[in-house]
Amino acid sequence: xxxRRFISVLLLKIVLLCLQxxxxxxxxxxxxxxGLNFTSYNFSKDAFGVQGSNLTRSESRFFQSGNExxxxxxxxxxxxxxxLDGLGPLFNANSCGSCHFKDGRGAPPDEPNGTRFxxxxxxxxxxxxxxxxxxxxPIYGKQIQDHSIPKAMAEADIVITYDTIKDFYxxxxxxxxxxxxxxxxxxxxxxxxxxxxxxPRVASQVAGLGLLENIPVESLLANRDTDDLDxxxxxxxxxxxxxxxxxxxxxxxxxxxxxxxxxxxxxxxxFNGDMGLTSSLFPEDEFNAYQEAQxxxxxxxxxxxxxxxxxxxxxxxxxxxxxxxxRNTDKPQYLKGRTLFYDIGCESCHKASFTTGxxxxxxxxxxxxxxxxTDLLLxxxxxDLADGAPDFDANGNEWRTAPLWGLGLIKTVNKHTRxxxxxxxxxxxxxxxxHGGEAASSKNEFLNLTKKERxxxxxxxxxx
Amino acid sequence: xxxxxxxxxxxRDALIVTTISLLSCEMKSVTxxxxxxxxxxxxxxxxxxxxxxxxxxxxxxxxxxxxxxxPTKEGFTACKEQWLKARIPYGQTEAFRFxxxxxxxxxxxEGLINAWPMDENYIxxxxxxxxxxxxNNLEEYPEITKALLVKLNxxxxxxxxxxxxxxxxxxxxxxxxxxxxxxxxxxTDYVVGGSAPNPERRGLYLKLIADLLxxxxxxxxxxxxxxxxxxxxxxxxxxxxVITKIFTALGEFSKGELxxxxxxxxxxxxxQENEHSCFSDNTIxxxxxxxxxxxxxxxxxxxxxxxxxxxxxxxxxxxxxxxxEKARAVDEAIxxxxxxxxxxxxxxxxxxxxxxxxxxxxxxxxxDLSDAFAxxxxxxxx
Numbered sequence: 016x017x018x019r020r021f022i023s024v025l026l027l028k029i030v031l032l033c034l035q036x037x038x039x040x041x042x043x044x045x046x047x048x049x050g051l052n053f054t055s056y057n058f059s060k061d062a063f064g065v066q067g068s069n070l071t072r073s074e075s076r077f078f079q080s081g082n083e084x085x086x087x088x089x090x091x092x093x094x095x096x097x098x099l100d101g102l103g104p105l106f107n108a109n110s111c112g113s114c115h116f117k118d119g120r121g122a123p124p125d126e127p128n129g130t131r132f133x134x135x136x137x138x139x140x141x142x143x144x145x146x147x148x149x150x151x152x153p154i155y156g157k158q159i160q161d162h163s164i165p166k167a168m169a170e171a172d173i174v175i176t177y178d179t180i181k182d183f184y185x186x187x188x189x190x191x192x193x194x195x196x197x198x199x200x201x202x203x204x205x206x207x208x209x210x211x212x213x214x215p216r217v218a219s220q221v222a223g224l225g226l227l228e229n230i231p232v233e234s235l236l237a238n239r240d241t242d243d244l245d246x247x248x249x250x251x252x253x254x255x256x257x258x259x260x261x262x263x264x265x266x267x268x269x270x271x272x273x274x275x276x277x278x279x280x281x282x283x284x285x286f287n288g289d290m291g292l293t294s295s296l297f298p299e300d301e302f303n304a305y306q307e308a309q310x311x312x313x314x315x316x317x318x319x320x321x322x323x324x325x326x327x328x329x330x331x332x333x334x335x336x337x338x339x340x341x342r343n344t345d346k347p348q349y350l351k352g353r354t355l356f357y358d359i360g361c362e363s364c365h366k367a368s369f370t371t372g373x374x375x376x377x378x379x380x381x382x383x384x385x386x387x388x389t390d391l392l393l394x395x396x397x398x399d400l401a402d403g404a405p406d407f408d409a410n411g412n413e414w415r416t417a418p419l420w421g422l423g424l425i426k427t428v429n430k431h432t433r434x435x436x437x438x439x440x441x442x443x444x445x446x447x448x449x450h451g452g453e454a455a456s457s458k459n460e461f462l463n464l465t466k467k468e469r470x471x472x473x474x475x476x477x478x479x
Numbered sequence: 480x481x482x483x484x485x486x487x488x489x490x491r492d493a494l495i496v497t498t499i500s501l502l503s504c505e506m507k508s509v510t511x512x513x514x515x516x517x518x519x520x521x522x523x524x525x526x527x528x529x530x531x532x533x534x535x536x537x538x539x540x541x542x543x544x545x546x547x548x549x550p551t552k553e554g555f556t557a558c559k560e561q562w563l564k565a566r567i568p569y570g571q572t573e574a575f576r577f578x579x580x581x582x583x584x585x586x587x588x589e590g591l592i593n594a595w596p597m598d599e600n601y602i603x604x605x606x607x608x609x610x611x612x613x614x615n616n617l618e619e620y621p622e623i624t625k626a627l628l629v630k631l632n633x634x635x636x637x638x639x640x641x642x643x644x645x646x647x648x649x650x651x652x653x654x655x656x657x658x659x660x661x662x663x664x665x666x667t668d669y670v671v672g673g674s675a676p677n678p679e680r681r682g683l684y685l686k687l688i689a690d691l692l693x694x695x696x697x698x699x700x701x702x703x704x705x706x707x708x709x710x711x712x713x714x715x716x717x718x719x720x721v722i723t724k725i726f727t728a729l730g731e732f733s734k735g736e737l738x739x740x741x742x743x744x745x746x747x748x749x750x751q752e753n754e755h756s757c758f759s760d761n762t763i764x765x766x767x768x769x770x771x772x773x774x775x776x777x778x779x780x781x782x783x784x785x786x787x788x789x790x791x792x793x794x795x796x797x798x799x800x801x802x803x804e805k806a807r808a809v810d811e812a813i814x815x816x817x818x819x820x821x822x823x824x825x826x827x828x829x830x831x832x833x834x835x836x837x838x839x840x841x842x843x844x845x846x847d848l849s850d851a852f853a854x855x856x857x858x859x860x861x
Contacts, residue, residue, distance in 0.1 A: 059585065066735070072846060079739035080747040086637040088598040098750055113636040132635075165608070328747075 048420045048479065049338035050371070050383025053226055056340055062424045063118035063222035067337040069379035074335065081332025084325055086112035089290055091164035092316035098325070101316020103291040104167040104302050105160035107135045111282075111329070114218035114289070118336060120425050121218035122433035123195070127174045133218035134438060135159065135289060136173060136197065139404035140210040146257040147264070147407040148274075152211060154204050156301040158288055159213075167310050168203040173213075177439075182448075185463045192448055194399070195439050204306055212411075214404035215437035216271055220428070222421055224269065225334030227387060228278055229371040229380045232266050238366060238390045249363045249453050251392040254415070256407045259283075259296050264407075268391050271436045272406040273415040279330045283321075292320040334377055338420050341386070343478040352475025355468055359460035364416040364453070366390040388419035388479060397451020400435070412452060423477035443476050444469070509797045509859075514718045517779065520791030521725060522703060522710050524781040525575050528772070529700040531568035531784045536696055539565050539647075540689040547669060547682035555666035559651050562644075563761055568784055569593070569644065570768025574776050577731040578724035581702035581709045588695035590633055590643075595755060597640035599649045601631075602684070604675060606654055613641070614680045623680060625687050625694075642688050645756070650685045652758035655751065658829060661760035719860045725794065726856035729773055733816075734849035737769050738842045746838045751828040762827035766841075770820055773848075774813060794859070802858040809855055812848035819844045 047054045055065035066078050088110045092100040108114045114121045114133035121133015136159045142150040151157045155170055163169040177193035184190065197213050241252045254267035258276040267273035275281035280296060287297035298318060307313075343349045356362055365388040373381050393413040403411035414436065422443065426432045432442045440446035450458040461469065539561045546554035573593070576583050583589040600611040613620050613631075620627065632641045640646060653664025667673030669682050702709035713721065741762075745753040754762040775781045779793025798806035819841035823830050830838055 059579065072843075075734070075846075076739060076743045076747070076842070079735070080744045083596070083740065083744045083748070083753065087596065088636055088638050090600075098748060110636050110638065112638075117637065 044384070046341040046344045047384070048341055048386045049223055049226055050385050052379040052383055053223070053337045053385070054340045055337035058339055058342065058424060058427065060117060060428050062339045063220050063336065063421065063428050065222075065337045065339075067225070067335050067379060070335060070377065074331065074377060077328050077331045078335050081328040081330070081335075084111075084329050085115075085118070085332055086110060088113075089292065092314045092320075098322070101292050101320025103162075103164040104300070104310070104313050105170060105306070106162050106164075106291040107158070107160055107289040108132070108162070109290065111285070115221050117428050118221050119428040120220045120431075120433070121438070122429065122431045123175055123215075123217075123438040127176055128172070131161070131173075135161075135216055137214040137216060137404060138207070138211050139214050139402075139406075140208070140212070141403075141405055141411075143405065143407075147255075148257060149404065149406055151301075152207065154303065154305050155207060156288075156303065158301075159199065160291070160301065164313065167313055170203055171199045172201045174198045174200055184466075184469075186465060188466060190444070190448060192445055193439055193441070195437055204309060212403045214402040217433070217436060217438045219271075219417075220421055220425065221333050222336040223338035223385075223387065223418065224278055225336065225375070225377065225380050226338065226371055226383060226385045227268055227389075227391065227418065228334065229375045229383075230268075230369045230385075230391070231372040234369050234372075235266060235268075235391055238392060247363065248456060249360075250394060251364070251390055252394070252408065252413065254393055254406070254408045267407065267415075271414055272404075272409040273391060273393060274406045274409065278333050279326060282329050282333065283326055286321050286326070292316070294319045294321045294326055295323055296326075331377070334375075334380065338385075338387075339424055341478050342423070343474070346474075348471050348474045349478050351468075352471040352473070352478075355464070355472045356475055359464070359472075360457040362388075363457070364390055364392070364394055365419055366416075386420060386479070389416045392416060394454065395452035396454060399451050400449055402436070419476060419479050422479055443473055509800050511718065513792055513797060514721075515714075516792040517794055517797055518714055518718075518721045520779050520789075520793070521721075521776065522714060523789050523791065524775055524779070525572070526700070526703040526705075526707075526710075527781055527783055527789045528568055528572045528575075528775070529696065529703060532565065532572055533693070533696045533700050535561070535565035535568055535784065536689070536693050540686075540693055543647075543685055543689045546666075547686055550666055550669040550673075550678075550682070552666050555651070555669075559759070562647060562651055563759065563764070564784075566644065566756070566761060566765065567768055570765050571772035571775060571781070573736075573769050574728055574732055574772035577728045577736075580713070580724070581699045588698060591629060592643045592692060592695050593645070594633065594640045594643055595645045596638060596753060596757070597645050597649070598636070598638040599654065599758075601635070601639045601641060602646060602649060603681065606656065609676075614677050614684050617677075617680075623684055623687060625691050628687060628691060642691050644692065645758070646688050647685065647692065648756060648758045648761075650681065650688075655758050655760060655828070661826075662758045722794075722856055722859050725776060726852050726859075729776060729852045730849045730856075732769070733773055733845045733852070737766065737773075738845035738849075741766065741769075742838055742845075743842050745827070745831045746835055746842070749832055754827045754831070757828065760826040760828060763823060763825045763830075766820060766823075766827070770816060770845075777809065777813070777852075794855075797859060798855045801861070802855070805851070805854045805858050809848070809851040812844065812851045816841065816844040816848050 052069045053067040057065045070078065087099060089102040090100050091102050102109055123134050124131055137157060138152045138155055139149045144150050160170050161172060176196045180192040180194060182190060199207065236253060239251050239253050241250055243250045254273040255264040256267035256274050256276055258265040259280055265276045267276055269275040269281045275284060283294045283296040286292040286294060288301055291300050293300055367388055368384060368386050371380060371383045371385060375381050393409050393415055395412045396414045401412040405411050434440040434443065434446040435449060440449055447458065447461055542558045542561050546558050576589060581587060599605055600608060601613065603612040603614045605611050613623065628641045633639060652662035655662040665674045668675040669678050671678050701707055741755050751757065755765045756762045778795050780788060780790040782788050798809065823837045823841055824834055
């Protein structure tokens with residue numbers, strides 16, 4: 016019963032704000048991160064799992080189906096529930112929700128050998144295929160799959176250790192950062208050539224992605240400055256990536272390097288690479304003939320293991336997740352932090368606001384003024400964060416600007432505050448301190464701030 | 480049929496209330512005393528309903544204790560029958576979720592009590608994997624304890640469920656691959672030298688989760704006791720806050736959870752295991768009890784397991800006073816829901832395949848009901 020009374024009072028206040036289903040009717044524009052239709056007032060551990068409002072009845076129903084598919088555990092074939100079998104043979108996770116727990120974010124384990132949920136490693140030697148995607152490793156494929164169905168051999172284990180970096184703010188306050196090192200052990204299918212870089216990828220929270228997908232391309236390109244012609248030190252490059260459905264390159268929006276054009280393709284790709292499930296978009300398991308020959312004969316789940324209908328449900332589910340409202344927008348500290356956010360140049364890349372387009376099939380996603388704090392473009396983030404893994408037009412130093420909305424609620428939903436592509440940052444402060452490259456000048460300005468100012472800025476970001 | 484009686488009775492009551500209001504000629508405003516009285520009556524219903532769940536679960540725990548000590552076929556059947564009985568009051572309490580009350584606030588035990596769907600191979604053997612589950616994994620889990628079970632619940636994924644009603648259900652019925660019957664786990668799974676390895680660990684597991692279920696129900700019930708902490712907070716809240724909570728619960732439960740996750744998803748996927756009580760085939764009864772819980776809250780009346788009644792000022796009556804038209808819409812939606820739910824043939828896992836239209840009609844009725852509740856709640860808050 017510990018803390019119940021206190022929490023109840025807190026919740027009471029939250030409920031007070033709600034009219035029905037987590038939405039309220041009177042608001043100030045500042046806190047409406049997801050616009051009128053897609054801002055939720057649920058700040059509980061379910062904060063990233065709230066349905067947007069004004070969906071049609073059938074959209075609402077499909078949302079429920081998608082939700083179920085998102086959290087359901089896929090199993091090895093053959094199984095009693097045929098629509099949910101076909102996992103693996105090799106995989107990283109057996110459900111969407113095991114990496115994106117409660118629609119939230121993954122993290123590296125605390126122990127070097129600890130169980131990983133929501134962290135995987137891509138393999139990249141710099142070579143690209145005809146379409147511009149990284150050329151898969153001839154045996155291990157696009158990524159290391161550290162799990163397998165019974166009787167198959169998982170590809171490898173990964174041991175994570177950290178080097179501690181100590182440094183100081185200009186005011187003399189010390190800080191520490193932790194730089195990860197990865198070692199592949201128990202390689203089941205032979206050694207991996209040293210030219211291959213291991214590029215770690217943490218699973219991001221999925222709330223609000225439907226809104227990001229619906230930002231007009233022109234609005235994204237308005238911020239593009241590939242060769243930094245305006246000389247402000249910030250480039251902003253659009254990644255053009257292969258769109259399987261359209262059979263041509265279109266702008267990338269999702270993934271750490273913006274290497275996926277749509278939620279539909281991103282989902283199909285994750286089902287395929289991370290869970291070992293075939294679909295109309297990805298008809299082959301990431302399990303090649305050599306690997307097959309190394310294993311005893313294994314059951315197959317048929318083709319496709321995930322149907323288009325199931326993919327559509329998952330896609331609609333992710334598209335329809337609302338984003339939590341900003342908190343504290345009326346507090347002086349929020350306003351001070353916001354001023355600093357602009358003053359030291361964070362907003363050059365973490366663009367505060369867009370208005371969504373008119374063309375989403377889900378009508379309530381259209382024409383929403385949103386506050387994602389990203390430009391969805393690529394930026395050179397410096398050597399310290401570089402993974403050396405080019406991906407379509409992204410080079411080894413470039414990363415997509417991460418959206419900042421919802422960041423302050425990761426600790427509520429996922430019980431951790433790990434950030435950046437590999438989860439190396441223990442909190443928002445460390446994530447800022449890792450910024451380099453185009454963001455070096457903003458990072459330096461952050462180092463120059465007083466302790467109070469730094470707290471104000473962090474308070475603002477936590478409130479997003 | 481219980482549901483038939485309820486149906487008839489509901490219409491009789493609705494007719495009386497409506498007639499009285501019509502006779503009174505003018506829409507009266509509701510007094511603060513009436514709102515306070517309705518909230519008090521709600522709290523009484525909540526307590527009585529959790530008390531029933533608790534009492535029925537004590538019986539379940541006792542029967543499980545006796546069965547595990549001396550596993551017999553009769554003892555096993557008695558456990559299953561009592562599980563089904565315990566589900567009747569618990570199903571009705573689900574109308575008290577969705578507003579961060581004791582059942583599902585930040586540290587509320589809902590996920591430990593009634594989480595589903597569950598991936599049963601975290602617990603025990605399944606078809607195709609004789610060694611699955613904690614019960615058969617002595618290496619990783621040499622000792623099964625209550626603390627360990629609570630810690631692991633929902634830890635690997637949202638479906639890694641180790642505790643609660645459905646975990647007990649799985650250990651009593653086993654997986655259900657049958658069209659015409661629920662799961663058929665033999666009682667000899669609990670007999671040394673019987674039908675499955677690790678019978679004693681299985682028995683211990685079952686006892687521990689029955690015990691935990693009781694702990695968690697007790698914690699929630701205590702909050703609603705006459706001197707309970709949450710009850711005091713709840714009853715001292717401003718009137719509109721109370722209405723928001725109660726109607727948010729009714730709305731979200733009828734539309735999101737019941738019609739959506741528990742009914743539409745099952746029809747949409749046609750997966751036998753996507754029904755709420757998939758091992759025991761008790762889903763239709765769950766749906767009826769869930770709906771009964773919604774009706775209890777609105778009509779301000781709860782029939783206890785012993786047949787006695789709790790009743791008092793109802794939100795139905797208050798709604799009729801503030802806006803007769805909107806109140807009638809709720810009455811009609813309740814009637815339609817009774818009708819459509821009653822038309823779904825048992826068992827649910829076959830109905831989602833053979834009787835899709837019937838299930839979808841009930842889904843639509845519940846959606847209408849949710850919308851009607853939203854309208855009434857706005858009127859009550861004016």
